[in-house]
Amino acid sequence: MEDYLKALPTFVDRIRKIREIIISNIVLVGQVPAPTFQERRRAECLVERLSEFNTDECVIDDHGNPVGVIRGTVKEKGAIFIVAHLDTFSELETDQHYEVTDKIISGVGVSDNSAAVGVLASLPEILRQLDLVFESDIVLVAPVQCLGRGNLRGMRRLLRAWPGPIRGAICLESVELGRLNYYSSAMIRGVINCSIAAEKQLGRHHMPNAILVINEVINAILGLRLPQKPRTQIVIGKISGGFNHGKIAYDAMIGFEIRSDSDEMVRELYSDIHDIVDGINKSFAVEIKLDRISNLNATQLRHNHPLVKCASRILRRLEVEAVCDPSETALSIFLQNGIPAITIGLTQGENFHQDGAMIEIEPMVKGIAQIPALLMAMDKGACDE
Amino acid sequence: MNEKWIDTNTFHHSEFKDIGRLVAAKNEKKLSISLCLPTLNEERTIAKEIVIMKSELMTRYPLLDEIVVIDSGSTDDTRKIARSYDVTVYQADDILPQMERFKGKGENLWKALYVTRGDIIIYIDADIKNIHHRFAYGLLGPLLLGDRIRFTKAFYDRPIAIGQNKLRPTGGGRVTELVTRPLFSMFMPDMTQFLQPLSGEYAGYRSIFEKIPFHIGYGVETGMLIDIHRKWGLDVMAQVDLDRRVHKNQDTKALGRMAFVIIKTFLNRMETLERMRIQQQIHDEMIQYQLVRNRLKPENHLLEQHERPPMIEIPEYRQKFSRTTAGEKASL
Numbered sequence: 001m002e003d004y005l006k007a008l009p010t011f012v013d014r015i016r017k018i019r020e021i022i023i024s025n026i027v028l029v030g031q032v033p034a035p036t037f038q039e040r041r042r043a044e045c046l047v048e049r050l051s052e053f054n055t056d057e058c059v060i061d062d063h064g065n066p067v068g069v070i071r072g073t074v075k076e077k078g079a080i081f082i083v084a085h086l087d088t089f090s091e092l093e094t095d096q097h098y099e100v101t102d103k104i105i106s107g108v109g110v111s112d113n114s115a116a117v118g119v120l121a122s123l124p125e126i127l128r129q130l131d132l133v134f135e136s137d138i139v140l141v142a143p144v145q146c147l148g149r150g151n152l153r154g155m156r157r158l159l160r161a162w163p164g165p166i167r168g169a170i171c172l173e174s175v176e177l178g179r180l181n182y183y184s185s186a187m188i189r190g191v192i193n194c195s196i197a198a199e200k201q202l203g204r205h206h207m208p209n210a211i212l213v214i215n216e217v218i219n220a221i222l223g224l225r226l227p228q229k230p231r232t233q234i235v236i237g238k239i240s241g242g243f244n245h246g247k248i249a250y251d252a253m254i255g256f257e258i259r260s261d262s263d264e265m266v267r268e269l270y271s272d273i274h275d276i277v278d279g280i281n282k283s284f285a286v287e288i289k290l291d292r293i294s295n296l297n298a299t300q301l302r303h304n305h306p307l308v309k310c311a312s313r314i315l316r317r318l319e320v321e322a323v324c325d326p327s328e329t330a331l332s333i334f335l336q337n338g339i340p341a342i343t344i345g346l347t348q349g350e351n352f353h354q355d356g357a358m359i360e361i362e363p364m365v366k367g368i369a370q371i372p373a374l375l376m377a378m379d380k381g382a383c384d385e
Numbered sequence: 386m387n388e389k390w391i392d393t394n395t396f397h398h399s400e401f402k403d404i405g406r407l408v409a410a411k412n413e414k415k416l417s418i419s420l421c422l423p424t425l426n427e428e429r430t431i432a433k434e435i436v437i438m439k440s441e442l443m444t445r446y447p448l449l450d451e452i453v454v455i456d457s458g459s460t461d462d463t464r465k466i467a468r469s470y471d472v473t474v475y476q477a478d479d480i481l482p483q484m485e486r487f488k489g490k491g492e493n494l495w496k497a498l499y500v501t502r503g504d505i506i507i508y509i510d511a512d513i514k515n516i517h518h519r520f521a522y523g524l525l526g527p528l529l530l531g532d533r534i535r536f537t538k539a540f541y542d543r544p545i546a547i548g549q550n551k552l553r554p555t556g557g558g559r560v561t562e563l564v565t566r567p568l569f570s571m572f573m574p575d576m577t578q579f580l581q582p583l584s585g586e587y588a589g590y591r592s593i594f595e596k597i598p599f600h601i602g603y604g605v606e607t608g609m610l611i612d613i614h615r616k617w618g619l620d621v622m623a624q625v626d627l628d629r630r631v632h633k634n635q636d637t638k639a640l641g642r643m644a645f646v647i648i649k650t651f652l653n654r655m656e657t658l659e660r661m662r663i664q665q666q667i668h669d670e671m672i673q674y675q676l677v678r679n680r681l682k683p684e685n686h687l688l689e690q691h692e693r694p695p696m697i698e699i700p701e702y703r704q705k706f707s708r709t710t711a712g713e714k715a716s717l
Contacts, residue, residue, distance in 0.1 A: 024440035102469035
């Protein structure tokens with residue numbers, strides 16, 4: 001059996017012994033709000049924590065990404081990245097307070113992605129406790145501006161500016177344990193906003209209802225023919241509009257995502273939706289706008305790539321079932337740049353993006369144990385084909 | 386009034402954030418430190434306090450030697466959760482069980498003196514939502530880095546939680562401003578320099594705490610300040626700015642009951658110090674009114690004054706800590 005697999009039970013035991021440090025980091029970093037584009041305070045907090053744990057180099061880069069480097073023993077070896085996106089969907093700007101019990105940690109954003117950021121902050125100490133030293137530099141990054149309109153900007157810019165070679169990357173997501181992503185679908189996320197012009201609100205003309213107009217858009221999108229191959233899907237995942245029960249709605253919006261195995265198919269469908277919006281604009285004489293929020297290209301690591309195989313073996317050894325789905329995380333940016341990368345989940349949780357978001361503490365021990373095991377494998381060349 | 390005290394004896398927690406320096410000072414002085422968390426139904430906050438203190442001030446830096454939870458009989462999972470993080474948990478009633486039993490925070494603090502082993506004891510309320518290890522190292526700093534200070538008291542901005550994720554940035558400390566500060570201004574102006582005399586976080590040498598009585602309820606902080614001031618003077622006392630403390634809000638009626646007990650404790654001390662003579666009996670009941678079906682109905686709350694004697698007067702304590710005399714002169 002490979003060394004990294006043999007070491008897993010010891011890793012699990014030792015990580016459990018320092019669980020207070022890990023929970024503290026999750027709480028202390030996670031309680032600092034970090035809505036996309038407003039991550040500065042959390043970035044400073046993370047860099048301070050990394051520095052307190054004697055990380056060799058800690059810095060906030062020119063793009064606002066907090067970065068910590070654990071120096072390796074062989075200068076010529078490329079770096080291995082560990083990444084957990086810093087921003088959360090929360091729009092809170094005041095401090096939030098997490099609750100901890102014997103079993104769970106709960107609070108806004110903990111499952112996306114504050115727990116993973118807290119684990120990232122703990123890694124220098126975890127690796128020290130496990131007596132692990134690597135040939136490669138281990139680069140700990142919590143990129144900013146990843147979610148929504150951020151469109152993974154922090155990660156894209158960091159990679160563009162990174163001076164040296166990169167051997168591989170592990171992207172961390174708080175949930176779910178067992179998650180093993182090694183490919184991403186082509187994707188475009190968009191928003192369609194419909195608003196009724198002010199003069200129509202005053203009743204000078206027949207007044208259209210923004211919700212009904214948006215309904216027309218939805219029906220038209222549902223009428224689009226989607227191929228079975230390449231696999232393609234349009235998800236209408238957000239909707240809002242109107243003011244109250246008895247008033248004609250002045251505005252309405254939907255958020256949608258086009259996903260496909262093919263970049264070309266996503267582009268074509270986006271163009272179709274653009275045509276739908278143009279058509280409805282003309283027939284209803286309302287202001288209706290299509291806005292692209294983010295996009296990704298389809299990328300993938302082979303399912304039998306050594307890194308994927310290592311990650312699968314680690315999960316099996318931990319007795320966790322692997323679940324392989326496409327991912328829209330920083331993974332795709334690495335793969336697009338030809339860098340082998342995977343995304344793993346750290347624990348189980350509930351109420352992903354809601355007020356009652358929570359993660360479980362005990363499964364996290366196994367989730368974290370994946371990281372040193374993967375680092376051992378990657379440092380010994382699992383990514384170097 | 387000693388107006389200089391507020392300048393010389395007021396600190397900010399950031400002055401002590403070099404925890405390694407505190408640990409070195411502690412080792413040089415050969416001291417041990419106990420953290421006591423008094424609890425009553427704190428299942429929502431206790432684990433976070435333990436985890437952060439243990440992680441930052443025991444595992445990473447050996448500043449604290451033990452964390453002890455003293456519980457007043459919680460009916461929720463407070464004790465179970467605390468035990469799951471490997472700290473020592475006591476029910477207050479199980480400590481010195483041969484003595485008459487009382488319920489209250491002061492009772493827990495007093496009994497902590499018997500079960501903890503530290504030369505320095507730090508008390509931190511268990512309901513703090515924004516707990517951070519500065520609450521402990523900030524209070525310990527003046528005690529460890531100098532030889533003059535023997536007791537430290539916290540002060541802070543006190544936003545109060547008014548709902549999920551909502552904070553009111555001013556307020557809190559209402560009993561301080563409406564009751565304690567006026568009383569101190571009238572009778573003990575020196576003490577007005579304590580910005581938050583009722584704060585629930587303080588630290589001090591065992592040699593101080595064991596020689597003062599402990600009020601068992603809300604009066605514990607007021608009584609403690611007056612007693613330390615009386616025995617050793619202001620110079621051994623200090624206050625530390627801990628920035629921000631977010632805690633549960635209490636309704637006005639509850640604050641009224643708190644004020645009742647604090648006034649009683651204060652008057653009791655004034656009589657003991659022979660600064661005031663009260664010529665009538667002071668009642669033990671606080672009477673509040675509530676509207677029930679358009680009629681005002683009185684609610685009588687019995688708020689008895691109970692006080693524990695200085696711990697050094699308890700034979701079991703003297704035996705356990707090899708103290709020889711109970712009535713020794715106030716020494717540090």
